[in-house]
Amino acid sequence: MADSAGSDPAAPPPLRGVDETEAAGCMPAILAATVLMGIVFFIAFGFSAWLIFQKRGDLAARTLRATIIPELEQSRLDPVEKTAVVKELTQLADDIEAEMYENWQAGGIMQRLINMPLMRWGDLEAVAAWAEKNMPEAQRENAAKQISRFFRAVELDRAVARDIHEILAPVATAENAGGFVQLRSDLNEKDVAEVVLRCKLVADRAAVPDQTFNSVSLTQIVRRQIEAGGRDGAK
Numbered sequence: 543m544a545d546s547a548g549s550d551p552a553a554p555p556p557l558r559g560v561d562e563t564e565a566a567g568c569m570p571a572i573l574a575a576t577v578l579m580g581i582v583f584f585i586a587f588g589f590s591a592w593l594i595f596q597k598r599g600d601l602a603a604r605t606l607r608a609t610i611i612p613e614l615e616q617s618r619l620d621p622v623e624k625t626a627v628v629k630e631l632t633q634l635a636d637d638i639e640a641e642m643y644e645n646w647q648a649g650g651i652m653q654r655l656i657n658m659p660l661m662r663w664g665d666l667e668a669v670a671a672w673a674e675k676n677m678p679e680a681q682r683e684n685a686a687k688q689i690s691r692f693f694r695a696v697e698l699d700r701a702v703a704r705d706i707h708e709i710l711a712p713v714a715t716a717e718n719a720g721g722f723v724q725l726r727s728d729l730n731e732k733d734v735a736e737v738v739l740r741c742k743l744v745a746d747r748a749a750v751p752d753q754t755f756n757s758v759s760l761t762q763i764v765r766r767q768i769e770a771g772g773r774d775g776a777k
Contacts, residue, residue, distance in 0.1 A: 599638050599648040606635040610655070618664030618725065619760070626761040627660075634768055643772060651771030658767060659696055659706035663760055665725040666692070666706060669713060669737050672729050681731075685738045686754055691745035693758040700748035709740040 611631050614624060638648050659666075666689060673685035692709065695701035707714075707723075712733040714723040726733075 598645040598652075599641070599643060602648040602652045603635045603638045605652065606631055606638075610661070611635075613661055613722075617661065618668045620664070620667065623760055624664070627764055630761060630764050630768065631655075646775050647772045650775030650777075651768050653776040654767040654771045655764070657702045657777070658763065659701065659703045660760070660764065661703070662706045662710055665710055665713075666737075666741075668725055669710070669729070669734055673734050673738070676729075677731060677734065681735065681738075683754075685734070687752075688738045688741040688745060690755040690758075691750045691752070692741040694755045695745050695748035695750050697758045697763060698748065698750070700750070701744055705744050709737055709744065712736040712740075 611628055614628055614631070617624065619627065634651065637643060643651070670686065670689045673682055673689075677685060692701060692705075695705075710723075710725070713726050713729055715726055717723050
C-alpha cells in the first residue's frame with residue numbers, strides 16, 4: 543500500500559534501455575557540436591563576405607558588360623545619347639578591369655549607377671514623344687513640362703531609379719522571367735496622363751520649379767556619377 547500511495551500516476555514511465563547518467567553525459571557533447579557548427583558557419587560566412595568585398599571590381603565589370611550595357615543597347619534611348627552612354631560605361635568597365643579603381647571605388651560607382659534611373663530613361667522619353675504627338679495641346683504642354691521637371695530632378699540628384707519605376711507603372715508590361723518590365727505598345731491618353739501626374743508629384747517633392755526645362759544630358763549625369771563614386775565611394 544505504501545508503494546502504491548507513494549507513486550505518481552502522472553509521472554512518465556522510465557526510459558527503457560537508456561541509462562539516465564549516459565543521456566545526461568551526452569548533453570555537453572551536443573552543445574559543443576552545436577557551438578562548433580556555429581563557429582564554422584560564422585567563419586564560412588565571413589570568408590564569403592570578404593571574398594565578395596575583394597572581388598567587387600570584377601563583379602562590377604561583369605555586371606556592366608553582361609547586363610547593364612546590353613540592356614541599354616536594347617533600350618529606347620535616343621541613338622546619339624545611347625552611343626555616348628554605352629561608350630562611357632564600356633570605358634568604365636575597361637578601367638575597372640585595368641585596376642584603375644580600387645574595390646571601394648568600383649562598388650561606390652556601381653551603387654550610384656544602379657540607384658539612378660538609367661535603365662528606364664528611354665521609356666520615359668518615349669512616353670514624352672507619344673504625348674507630344676497624340677495629346678491635346680494643353681495636355682501636351684503640361685506633359686512636356688512635368689516630364690522635363692522629373693529629368694531635372696534626376697540631374698539635381700533628387701530622384702532615383704525607384705521613382706521612375708513607379709512613374710512608368712501605368713504604362714509598363716508585367717515582369718518577364720528575368721524580372722524586367724518594358725513599355726507597353728498600346729499607350730493611351732489616360733495612362734499617359736497618370737504618368738505625367740506622377741512626374742509632377744516627384745518633381746514637387748524634389749522642389750523643382752514649375753517650369754519647362756531644356757533637355758537633360760544622361761551622358762553627363764552618368765559621367766558625374768562615375769566621378770563622384772571614384773572620389774567618394776557610395777552615397
